Amino acid sequence: MLLEADVHAYLFLSFSLLAVGVYGLLSRRSVIRMLFAVEMIINAANLNLAIFSAQRNVDGEIFAFFTIGLAALEAAVGLAIVIVFYKRFGEVIPSKIRNLRW
């Protein structure tokens, strides 16, 4: 096996990715970078599912499949909302988006 690490090392990787994602979500003003940060947090959760699944049974791996599918859907819907906002207001600044009424 190429990668030889125990569960604590993998969890450290997962927590590091979560920390970078939280930093990006709190400090960035660009919507696309906020989307990157959300995807990083979801990937950290997926890593946790995969790690514990590798130790016990395949159920966690299957849940990781579901999470990947839902994350792709979330990215598609999020980017669609961003593009609709851009077409309507000419700019996308999250602090100025106060309502989603139509």
Added chain:
Amino acid sequence: MGNVYFWIIYAVVIGSAIIALEATSLLWAAVSFVVLLSEIALVYFGLNMPVLGGVQLAIYAGGVTILVLFAIMMIGESYKKPEGKAVKAIVLSLLLLIIGTFFSFLSAIDTLPFKTFSTELLGTVFVEKYSFFTIVLGFIVSALLYMANAIITKKREAK
């Protein structure tokens, strides 16, 4: 803890994650995001999960990145420097990392050896235990997409 390959992958994952957030050009940020997702797929391959790694490469490093690239091409660069919140965010994320790592060492997470599950077993469990859940989830996703379409259509009518 881990061998040298693991720590190389760790450095690439965290480095590309930071570059994806900090690069001034959104295009380079997207490239760095692709590197991050591909390295996570490599971690899955290292955990003897080739199907999950393949799905990660196809859906994340392929599909989501293409969507992001299209969005970047449509709305362009709208990068703004953070205004004073960066220090608080760094402190909070470091606190999260330290507390999480500390509790993961402190808790009763055992160091069981990693097993190898065959793709056949994965498919069997998926069909026997989660097929109904997949159908329900499919209906929920369809309903969400229909609602999103309804919202956009109403916006057009209001115009």
